[in-house]
Amino acid sequence: MSDVVLRVIGIGPGGRRQITLEAVDAIAATDVFLILDKGERTAELTAVRQQMLDAHARDGHRVVPVPDPPRDRNPADYEAEVRRWHAARVDVIDEALTEHLPDGGSAAILVWGDPALYDSTLRITDALGRRRDLTVEVVPGVTSASALTAAHGIVAHAVGEPIFTTTGRRLAATPAGADLNQIVMLDSALAFRETAQPDDIVYWGAYLGTEHQIIVSGRVGDVTDEIVAKRAEARERLGWIMDIYLLRREEGS
Structure with missing residues (x-):
């Protein structure tokens, strides 16, 4: 597999104007955006991400919805369920990168708030990096x-x-x-x-x-x-x- 740059971009807690200039530059440099799709329940959140891309992404960028694996919100073993869910997310994102960037290029995941604070994306990219050639770039966001x-x-x-x-x-x-x-x-x-x-x-x-x-x-x-x-x-x-x-x-x- 060819080398892929995967950007994890913090976009703030929801306000479209809370995105940083660094995040704007990272969005403008990216080919493919992976959007974890949680269905109609969070359609408005998906729409906010799309508005950011409409404003800042370059011509020819692609948006790839990735179905978010289901998760038990009240499991008997919380940590085990989170590990299972993370592993399922690794699988679907790996498949999306293979399908949509077979010859390499750049992809990004837009993360609410900051990727370092109660978000699983960087754990997922760590696991992806053990499977494939992957360069991860992280852009902090307003928390x-x-x-x-x-x-x-x-x-x-x-x-x-x-x-x-x-x-x-x-x-x-x-x-x-x-x-x-x-x-x-x-x-x-x-x-x-x-x-x-x-x-x-x-x-x-x-x-x-x-x-x-x-x-x-x-x-x-x-x-x-x-x-x-x-x-x-x-x-x-x-x-x-x-x-x-x-x-x-x-x-x-």
Whole structure:
């Protein structure tokens, strides 16, 4: 197989203007764009990617939809299921590269946010590189965490304090002393309802940087019901949601 350049391009959390100039240049240099297709449920996200390509890709580029392998969202063994899903993704992307770039060239995968933060694409490219000749180029993107703090107009921490980034699944396991400022991603259950104190402060945001953006902030005891209701309504209306929050422990709690 001929050598292929595979670019992993961070495109930010959803706003079309949050794409960086570096990402614009990388898109303009690419022949084939692999779009992991998750069906009608996320058709709007696919459309946003397409709008970025319409604006920045060169003439003659090709868009190749790649069916995203199904995944069990509530498995008995979470890590084993993720490994299985990643392996299935490696297979379908390898097949797409073989079919659409048999003589070499460049391909790209557009990644929401930044490829280094709770995204599996770089693990997949590592596995691909063990199968075939592959040069991987990574372009960083605006993270949902930075978009969240910008939307609320806040600093993520007090002077000299640490920030602990985690997922909803692991929020309850945050180590003692690391819970001053917790940035929580991938939390469909809004786990802070079980871990936070009423006087803690939550800064929540969904669809950051897009026309659908919603933000809520305040004491956990005051705004939790509002967040739950707005999240449920928006997900029902749009069919998808990407949200994140910063949980700040009230001093003395």
